[in-house]
Amino acid sequence: MAVNTPTSRDDFADLEAGLDALDSPVGPNDRKAAARRMLNSVWPPILAIIVLIAFWWAAYALKLKPEYVLPSPASAWDSFVAGLESGATQKAVFNSLQRAFVGFAISVVIGTIIGLALTKFAFFRRGFGPLITGLQILPSVAWVPAAIIWFGLSNEAMLFVVIMGATPSIANGIKSGVDQIPPLYPRVGTMLGARGLNQIRYVILPASLPGYLSGLRQGWAFAWRSLMAAELIVFSPALGLGLGQVLDQNRTLGDMPGVMATIISILFVGILVELCFFAPLERRVLRQRGLLGDKL
Amino acid sequence: MSDQTVATTEPRVTVDLPPDVRPVAVQLERVTKVFNDAPGVPPVLQDLSLRVASGEFVCLLGASGCGKSTLLNLVAGLESPTSGSIEVPGGRTALMFQESALFPWLTAGKNIELALRLGGVPRAEWKPEIARLLELVHLSGQGDKRVHELSGGMRQRVALARALAQRARILLMDEPFAALDAITRDVLHEELHRIWQEADLTVIFVTHNVREAVRLGQRVLLMSSRPGMFVRQWQIDIEGPRRIESPGVSALSAEITEDLRREIRRHGR
Ligand SMILES: Nc1ncnc2c1ncn2[C@@H]1O[C@H](COP(=O)(O)OP(=O)(O)OP(=O)(O)O)[C@@H](O)[C@H]1O
Numbered sequence: 114m115a116v117n118t119p120t121s122r123d124d125f126a127d128l129e130a131g132l133d134a135l136d137s138p139v140g141p142n143d144r145k146a147a148a149r150r151m152l153n154s155v156w157p158p159i160l161a162i163i164v165l166i167a168f169w170w171a172a173y174a175l176k177l178k179p180e181y182v183l184p185s186p187a188s189a190w191d192s193f194v195a196g197l198e199s200g201a202t203q204k205a206v207f208n209s210l211q212r213a214f215v216g217f218a219i220s221v222v223i224g225t226i227i228g229l230a231l232t233k234f235a236f237f238r239r240g241f242g243p244l245i246t247g248l249q250i251l252p253s254v255a256w257v258p259a260a261i262i263w264f265g266l267s268n269e270a271m272l273f274v275v276i277m278g279a280t281p282s283i284a285n286g287i288k289s290g291v292d293q294i295p296p297l298y299p300r301v302g303t304m305l306g307a308r309g310l311n312q313i314r315y316v317i318l319p320a321s322l323p324g325y326l327s328g329l330r331q332g333w334a335f336a337w338r339s340l341m342a343a344e345l346i347v348f349s350p351a352l353g354l355g356l357g358q359v360l361d362q363n364r365t366l367g368d369m370p371g372v373m374a375t376i377i378s379i380l381f382v383g384i385l386v387e388l389c390f391f392a393p394l395e396r397r398v399l400r401q402r403g404l405l406g407d408k409l
Numbered sequence: 410m411s412d413q414t415v416a417t418t419e420p421r422v423t424v425d426l427p428p429d430v431r432p433v434a435v436q437l438e439r440v441t442k443v444f445n446d447a448p449g450v451p452p453v454l455q456d457l458s459l460r461v462a463s464g465e466f467v468c469l470l471g472a473s474g475c476g477k478s479t480l481l482n483l484v485a486g487l488e489s490p491t492s493g494s495i496e497v498p499g500g501r502t503a504l505m506f507q508e509s510a511l512f513p514w515l516t517a518g519k520n521i522e523l524a525l526r527l528g529g530v531p532r533a534e535w536k537p538e539i540a541r542l543l544e545l546v547h548l549s550g551q552g553d554k555r556v557h558e559l560s561g562g563m564r565q566r567v568a569l570a571r572a573l574a575q576r577a578r579i580l581l582m583d584e585p586f587a588a589l590d591a592i593t594r595d596v597l598h599e600e601l602h603r604i605w606q607e608a609d610l611t612v613i614f615v616t617h618n619v620r621e622a623v624r625l626g627q628r629v630l631l632m633s634s635r636p637g638m639f640v641r642q643w644q645i646d647i648e649g650p651r652r653i654e655s656p657g658v659s660a661l662s663a664e665i666t667e668d669l670r671r672e673i674r675r676h677g678r
């Protein structure tokens with residue numbers, strides 16, 4: 114034969130080594146590039162915030178509304194700093210976060226069980242599936258009056274509203290996570306000898322993790338929103354002040370800079386939990402599976 | 410390379426082993442599989458009988474949809490036959506798929522480890538066993554790589570290692586190299602051939618690629634469609650190292666391809 118084709122095992126081994134080398138990624142993963150991408154993702158939101166504040170300032174400077182309706186950004190900032198200095202803001206953030214975390218944790222347990230049951234039992238799914246999706250659409254503030262009647266002006270009332278807000282998202286998250294598992298994976302699991310609980314533990318749960326995480330993330334957003342709605346209404350001297358109660362207090366006192374400062378605190382806490390907890394977690398899971406590409 | 414010979418048996422509807430003394434690893438007795446029992450729909454597999462000897466390398470050829478995957482699933486025990494019997498005295502089976510069926514949330518090494526864990530291998534043996542298997546598929550030191558960091562060929566080699574981690578004696582391969590480029594496929598043929606010999610495996614290998622079947626198999630079976638049955642078998646005894654471009658492989662491939670075409674054309678009428 115005239116063509117030079119591999120004939121011996123060594124030829125094939127060389128060829129194989131060459132193929133493997135060519136197929137291995139050539140380090141685009143260096144730190145500098147990562148830092149640059151990080152920077153690129155940080156400055157646009159900062160710019161957007163500056164633009165927003167500029168508009169606020171302009172509206173204030175043009176005296177579109179009287180000052181007790183539209184305070185200046187500076188007075189809101191002063192109020193924010195004063196809240197921090199007196200420690201009142203920290204205390205309110207702590208109280209609210211504590212309630213939200215407890216409610217969220219309970220929602221995770223209930224939502225996960227309901228979600229797994231939805232994927233496991235077709236009858237349960239046909240019956241409760243649409244109902245749970247409906248609950249997800251229902252604004253959880255609608256539960257507040259009922260919660261006050263059932264639980265009084267208490268922490269339990271607020272917890273109830275949080276749980277009703279967060280649980281449907283979490284249940285639907287794990288349900289869609291499981292639904293999106295390629296049918297090949299459970300078959301491979303069976304092939305490898307995973308049955309029953311082992312199949313859930315080693316195949317179903319890890320395979321559905323991306324969907325589950327986005328459900329958790331959405332669940333957290335709903336928990337935080339629901340809590341603020343509940344805190345605005347459930348007010349009693351016996352309860353610790355949360356951010357929602359502080360906000361309502363600002364309103365009754367006609368303290369508009371305080372209102373703005375508290376809104377910003379609520380926003381800030383929500384973003385902080387998202388940035389420090391859910392975003393890195395999700396990124397890690399997606400990167401492990403090569404589902405992230407070059408995005409940060 | 411003119412001393413190569415191609416031996417061909419006459420067409421037979423029931424294929425069987427040559428009168429050989431080796432023990433039987435897989436035995437199908439008049440197996441029929443029906444998915445859809447509406448009238449007028451032929452069974453996917455009808456009255457299929459097959460014996461595969463221990464240590465044999467059998468390739469299965471047939472048009473798309475003729476029931477090759479169904480046959481492998483039956484042997485693997487993922488499906489059960491509508492009628493007939495399937496016996497697998499040759500030991501555990503492992504099934505390999507066309508796409509890499511590795512779990513993307515685990516590293517290459519952990520994928521192999523999961524097979525060991527679920528197979529009941531004692532924990533202390535995992536590490537040396539993973540190293541041995543990675544070495545066997547020429548992937549030493551790549552155990553920490555994520556699945557997405559591996560090329561298609563490397564993934565299929567890890568999948569092969571995972572199949573071997575199941576302590577399988579019988580390897581069922583469902584078009585495992587179909588998605589790979591020609592050079593990579595060529596390399597993997599060599600790897601598979603070597604491992605088949607070293608580990609003394611029984612292999613049933615499904616493919617669309619006639620040359621691949623002739624390159625690898627000791628026996629090639631041609632299947633018809635609707636219903637799926639064996640129509641012909643070739644016993645291959647090309648001497649010396651066989652390559653995809655060997656003249657003996659080419660000659661027999663041409664012959665088999667002709668038969669496959671005839672079989673497909675029959676359905677157009
Ligand atoms: N679970 C199932 N339910 C119903 N029909 C099925 C099922 N699995 C396979 N079939 C049908 O059985 C026939 C054979 O399918 P099979 O996948 O075994 O073919 P194949 O030879 O592997 O095809 P290909 O070469 O495309 O992989 C097809 O017509 C397919 O539609």
Ligand SMILES: [Mg+2]
Pocket residue numbers: 477478479583
């Ligand atoms: Mg198939």
